Amino acid sequence: MADPENLPLDRVLERLKDPTPGNVWVESPQGPTARHLILTQLQTWLGAGIAPRHILVLLPQLDRREHYRRSLAAMLDDPALSAGVGIQTYYGLASRAVRLLWPDVAAAAGFGNPLDPPVFLTYETAQYLMSQIVQPKVSEGYFEGLTMRPQRILSQLLDNLNKAAVNGYPLEEVGQRLRAAWTGEAESLRYFDQAQTCIEVFRTHCLQHNLVDISLAIDLFHRFLRPGDACEAHLSQFTYLAVEGVEESVPVAQDFLAHHMSRTSASLLVHRRHGGFRVFLGVDPLGAIDLRDRCSRSIGVDSPLRSVDTLAEHIIADLNDLVQPTGGERPHAETASTTVCPIAARHRGEMIDRVATQVVELVRSGDAEPGQIAIVAPYADGVLRFVLQQALREHDIPFAVVRRFESLREEPLVRGALALAALAHEGWTMRPHPWDVAEGLAAVMDLDSVRAAILGRAAYDRGNGCLRSPTELADSDLRERLGNEKRTIYEGVWQWIQRMRESESMPLDHFLRRLFGEILSRPDFDPAHGTLFARFIASAEAFRKTAPALNLEGRQIGERYAEMVAEGVVAAAYEAPMSQAVSDAVLVVAPVTTYLLDERQARYQFWLDIGSIHWWAPPHQPLTNPHVLARRWPIGQAWTDRLDFQQRNDVLGRLVRGLCARASERIYLCWSELETAGAEQDSPLLQAVTDLVLDRSVIQGIDSRQEGPDQGGFDTLGLDAVPDTGPTDPHD
Known part of the structure; x- marks a missing residue:
């Protein structure tokens, strides 16, 4: 057409x-x-x-x-x-059809108990099940030599399952496709074989126990249900x-x-x-x-070309020059330069401070309402969130931090609540860290971190896994630091925990509900913390309901859940959707795709850390490759340096176009010479915008690093360029 x-x-x-x-x-x-x-x-x-x-x-x-x-x-x-x-969504349509037409698919798909109903796994419970399969394999030498956190291995294995499902080919092809495209060292091929073994064992276990994860639901709908008469009749209503x-x-x-x-x-x-x-x-x-x-x-x-759109065209032209230099004219350079404003600093903390100052100035001067400002970054670490939150709160500017995936273990309230749960369950064997106990006391007593740490050291009996009674805390200096009001509150908290220890054991999510309703919910409790705690309770409840199918029972369920949260395996993917962010607040969003999947517009955008390689490089994924596992990728075609480089540029070009389409007035390009850990910052995105904001020689090393795709530095599967650090995790 x-x-x-x-x-x-x-x-x-x-x-x-x-x-x-x-x-x-x-x-x-x-x-x-x-x-x-x-x-x-x-x-x-x-x-x-x-x-x-x-x-x-x-x-x-x-x-x-x-x-x-x-x-x-x-x-x-x-x-x-x-x-x-x-x-x-398509997944919702597929999973609903599987539930409705389970008798038509169970036997044909090879489920071990086709007369019993299925148990649907959440992403969290799927991670837990995969961890039970992978841990024994790791002790046998699987994935030896890969420097990754366990959660990263699990997420990539599940990703391989999902890629086979959404592309509509047999699970058995995953390892074959990865091996056929590999051009690196031959000894690394064993990782693909090991990954293939793990996902096949996972799938076999699911079939034997009537467990359905997202990949299996999609596969059942695509291969078994949709071609059948029953599903055709069900869908014919639409x-x-x-x-x-x-x-x-x-x-x-x-x-x-x-x-x-x-x-x-x-x-x-x-x-x-x-x-x-x-x-x-x-x-x-x-x-x-x-x-x-x-x-x-x-x-x-029709969508006429705006000044901001010319910025996207200019950046994409410069990105293409990195692959194949043309030396051509940049017709949009002059117009594009009028839409950008640089914010640069030597250290990342200084850059974040300057961004905060500029946002405050825009709002205080009346140039922008808070809801007209968006701050986007490849990742939102604790430094970024803390500095921006402090600055905006100080000036009473509403804001919303939105991350596509939030790890519950990063939240002090969650760590503290799990520590209190361990203290309140006498049968648990885990002993929380003293600092987690301090965070729990800070939350329930509304204490500052210093006094909470002092009280935690004095009150926590780690050997016995309990809190000391108020009469045992006779230290006069401690009593003076706490004051009469806080000592009275501590006595009430201690009595409440003692009642929990002496009562019949209850599921963890029930305990959390009581903790929130009886202790935490006070008039000054932060509503954002209430939302977080609701997600926390929902996560624990979902884990409990699936636990019998995972061979967990009794106190094992709550304690195992707490351990998995601490390890970053369970509850590593709780979404903070853009739809929950109020429209009149400054948006702080990471990663960039999270912002692009929403339709919200902004007069002013701040692109943070444009010198970070995380704008351009994919996550460290030695066990998978989304391009090679795509349906349209020819089996046997090698994944070369040049293809890898071009794919990264294409993806970054889409991000840039999407961001510019959502800005109406100005884009602040923000970077620092050094990242938080002290390494120099440079990236293709920074190289592509340098001519718009300053002379290239100002940024040390930028001219000396104009390497093409065949001049070294780029891995052969898009896997090794980024070390296994926190910000590269797609779930961070």
Whole structure:
């Protein structure tokens, strides 16, 4: 099909109000336009009398569903109709079909107990199960020589399972594909064989015990259910289909769309230009384009080139020069330079301070409302979060820190609560660290960290795993430091923990509910901490409900959960969705893709740490490769340095375009010569913008490091360029 005709947004909306049957493809700019198009189409269908139960809306992520329902209800004469529209993700559609049609799939797929219901694993419980499989293998010498945290090994093994599922090929092909593309040292090939063994053992265990993780749910739906008559009858109710962000879909989802579009009365597929940010999760933007040929009409929403957009074009041209220097003109350089403002410092802490100062100045001067400012970074470590939070709180500027994946073990409140849980369960064998006990006392007594540390050292009897009674704390200096009020509070906390120790053992999530309701919930308790604690309780509850299928029972469940949180295995992936961030707050978002998967616009953006290689380099992944495991990758084609370099540039180019599409006025480019650990900062992104903000010679070493893809420094599978440090973890 020819390229779509570009029209102004109002004319495209008018065309969508025409209820003529057929499949329509609309190309949209980044941002809220896609949602506007979908809502207009839904309003048209419902206004024409289409029953809500016949409409299916597929979204790239579930946290936008309630926003859709609220917006649609506000547009309808009968708001109740919005509740009947099926709004799901592809995974939600697949898992629901597996639950509903379990008898049709259980025996055919080889489950050991097809008459028993399935147990669906969360990401956390899947990590736990994988850890039980990997730990004995590691003692046998598996993965010897890889310097990675255990959680990183587990996440990459699960990622291999997911890649086979979303690309629709047998699990047994994963190791074969990785081996065939490898061009590095031959002795590293054993890692792929070991990874293959682990994922096959994992899958066999799931089949034997009726466990269904995300990869198996997708595989069951794609290979067993969707081709069958029962599933066809179930899906036939959806005669109207709307898809937002088809460019963020995986290959098996595109297979479903191609099949189902031929059976609908009408479909709307909205494709956002320059999208496909989640290639590391298996999305296939090129495959999405192929769906356009199945549409009878193709329209584009006109999006004139803005000054900020010229910045993206300039950066991408410079990135392409790193692969193949052209020495060509930069027609957008002058315009692009007017949209950027540099913030540079020698040390990273200074750079963060200057960013905070600039944000405060923008708000205090009236140049911007807090909700018009977005701060994006490749990772948000404790230094970044602490400095920004302190500065913004000091000036009463609302803010929201959003990380796609949050590790509960990083939160002092969680560590402290687990320490108190260990002290309150006499049967537990684990002994919390004294500092974790201090954090727990700080939370329940509203103590500053210094007094909490002093009290923790005095009150915690680590040998017996308990707190000392108030009468045992006779130290006069301690009594003076605490004061009468805090000593009274400590006595109440000690009595409460003693009652918990003497009472019948309760599940950990029940204990946490009581801890929050009876001790923590006071009038001055931070609402953000309340939200965090709710996620914490939900995580513990989900683990408990799955525990019997993981051969855990009794006190083992709570204690094992606490240990896994401490190890960073369980609860390493609790989302803090953008939808929870209030619209009138300064956004602090990491990683960059988290910001791009939302439609929020900003007048001012701050790109932090642009000298960090983490903008450009993929996570350290010696056990997987998302490009080689993609369906369209030819088995046997080698993954070369040049391909690796080009892929990194392409991904960074998409990120840059997406960010610029969400900024309307100015972008602050922020970097430091040295990172937090003291190493020099440099990256292709910094090289690409240097000519816009200062002379290249100002940044030491930037001219001497203009290496092409064949001049050394780049690994052969996109795996070894980044050391195994915290910020590279996609779950950090």
